[in-house]
Amino acid sequence: MKSAAVRTVFIIDDDRGMRQAIQDLVESVGLRAESFPTGEEFLSRQRTGDPSCLVLDVRLPQMNGLDFQRRLAETGVQIPIIFITAHGDIPMSVRALKSGAVEFLTKPFRDQDLLDAIHLALQRDSAALEQQAAIHDLQERYQALTARERGVMALVVCGMLNKQIASEIGASEATVKIHRGHVMQKMQAGSVVDLLRMADKLKLSARK
């Protein structure tokens, strides 16, 4: 959606030479890069809503890269991570990838491998951001519904007919029809199937 956004690669490596080399490499392919010697400094930076990814050294002075990854997940920061390490072993890479890392590269790595991983990560982040934006939009629409309309919507997505809904909420069938029309309109749903999909994305469960 926002394809014109500036995509940023964040780099965390305690080794200044390595940090600068990666930043330079990223910039050479036209991406924006920001590097930090520690995870703390990265966290203190306010993130934008633009797509980004993180190139993370496994061995960090204060905190191990894998632990930092977990900490990010715990605090709700969602960012694709590419691990780099001077000596990685298989269990370590498995653990990193299982926790959602995009790639696990051993230094010295081929420059193209890192750039490929960065592109993949940025794509994933873009997709995630779009999805988040869509859900955010849906949530706004849902918030616009009245309580009665939300109740009707819940029963609709359960597959109930207007007559059934009317008896369920103790109103006339005609009233239900009006509510249902409002719901479809406010939620910008073309069909009941659309509405069902939206409910699924909003993680609304049928309450009965």
Add this chain to the structure above:
Amino acid sequence: MRFFTTLWKKIENLEKTVGKRQLKQLPTSFVFEWNVIRMCARGIQIMADRKLQETQAEFLLMSRELQESKARLEEAQRVAHVGYWVWDLETNRLIVSDEYCRILGLTPQEELIDLDKVREMIHPDDREAVFRTAEEAVRSGTRADCEHRLLRPNGEVRIVHSLGDLKRDSSGRPYQMFGTTQDITDRKRAEQALQQTQIYLREGQRLARMGSWAFNDSGLYWSDELYEIFGLDPGNGAPTVEQYLAIIHPQDRDSMAETIKMMFQQHCACDVTKRIVRPDGQLRYVRCVATPVIEQGVFKGLLGTAMDVTEQELLTQELRREQAYLTDAQSMAHIGSWAYNLVTHKLLHSSDENARLYGFDPSEGPISAERFFATQHAEDAPRVNAVLERAVREGTDFYLDEYRIHHTDGSIRVLRAIGHRNPSGECGEYVGITMDITERKRAEEERERLRQLEADLAHINRVNMMGELAAALAHEIKQPIAASITSANTCLRWLAHDPPNLERARGAATRSEQEGNRAADVINRLRSFYKKGKPPEREMVDVKAIIREMTALFRNEAVRHAITIHPELDRDVPRVLVDRVQLQQVFMNLMLNAIEAMQDTGGELTISVRPNSEDQIIVSISDTGVGLPPENTEQIFEAFHTTKPEGTGMGLAITRSIVESHGGRVWATANRGAGATFHFTLASEAEAHA
């Protein structure tokens, strides 16, 4: 009387001759007178005849009485062993009684006994004295009285008492000596024996410091020694009960008074040891034993002994103290003592601690040898018995380093025993000690286990440390290299831009160079760090001493893998100027390698040192293990070259580095048989000083 008989016969004969007829022719007066005479004669004759008969009867009676008297005398003599003799001083003839003959040991009335015979039979030592006494008696007229010995024909010696009295005629001249001789041998011997017994008894009491006493109807008797023991004067007589109790030590007085009361009232025996304080102030221990005298159920008195047991008592107290100390010592050290006869299987002594070692309660009383032997562990019994049997057979001491027993608490304990043959005792008698070494054994095992663990840990550490070092090194070097490579690639990318971004490319290239240098710096830093290490401290070292140290260090490790270490150190070698610690490290590396090469098979590790012609010494460490890899043997000295799964590949590289820094050389050769030999040379003293 005979006269009257003869007269009457003459009358009768006359009458026969004359005839009655003629008598009738004689004058009547004459006849009458004749008849009167005749009648008288006849009467006298009859009377005389009667008198004779009476006299004869009287004589017979007297004669019989005499015979009886004589027999009685004989009997009396025989019973009293008294014989008599009569010595005619004029004729020197001797008349003796039968009993006298018997006293001499002769048969009465068979042998002629004269003075010579008697002289001959008197004991030669007494002969002179006897006759001098007799002569003296004759001369002085006094009674002869002497005791002397007789020598019987069968050789027997008898002791006799002889008395002799002189008989004098009317003129007062002695003509005869009458004497008696009594055999007093038995009495004399009894007397002697009694005397001897009394001497012995007195002496015995004195020696034993034991006195005796008796109390009965005739009073209280104290033996001399008893006065001596109590320090009392025999002249004052036996003490009264009150006096006696006053001598008893105040602390023992009441109980002694009670004992005396009991003895008199209940007629019981006693055996008490009490203290007395003698008049001279000495404190003595006296043991009193008394027993009642009861005859036919009637109490007649008391009989007792008293013995000075001061020395024994003090000794006993001392002994008890010593025993207590010994018991304590044994208990503290867990060492028991015993005496046992291995031949008769008799247990002569077993200390309390000895019993406790096996879990027996010493207060139960003596424990039989069988019970001790029953505790033997079945696996150890044959070995233990073999040791004991050999000790008995060869008459030697024995040492049982360790053997297991079943303690009564169910546990298995390890004991050690040492037995010494008791040369003064009977055959097979041994005295010894037994100690419990279970804890010591356990501690030893624990120590061995810990030592093993330590060795394993040290090995793991060594491997780990090398691994860590390598990893740290790798990280330190990889980091700048990776940065350098990335920068180089980035440089190429800037150049590939259209148009090429030369400025950024230059920057990247510069960084690439910097990072390359940084990698080199890391390596240099490492080398300088190594150089900065402790400067080598060279000193004159005896290589043989180091070999001995290292052999001792590896002995247990070698034994564990069935490896024997042979240090061959008989060659004289000069001292070398080396860093002792580094040289030890060289030995450690090469010996560990050798042991590891044989750890599955066992084998022999030989270390030799010999002088070399080039003022060097050569050390060779040879094993019989797996041998060298078939490729170039020089390669094994290169760093990180290893054939072992957990090896670091650094051991031989370090070894070479050290040896070369000492101006020596290290190389390996394959043995003709199995295994390999590693050699290294070191500059000897002469060269080192040059």
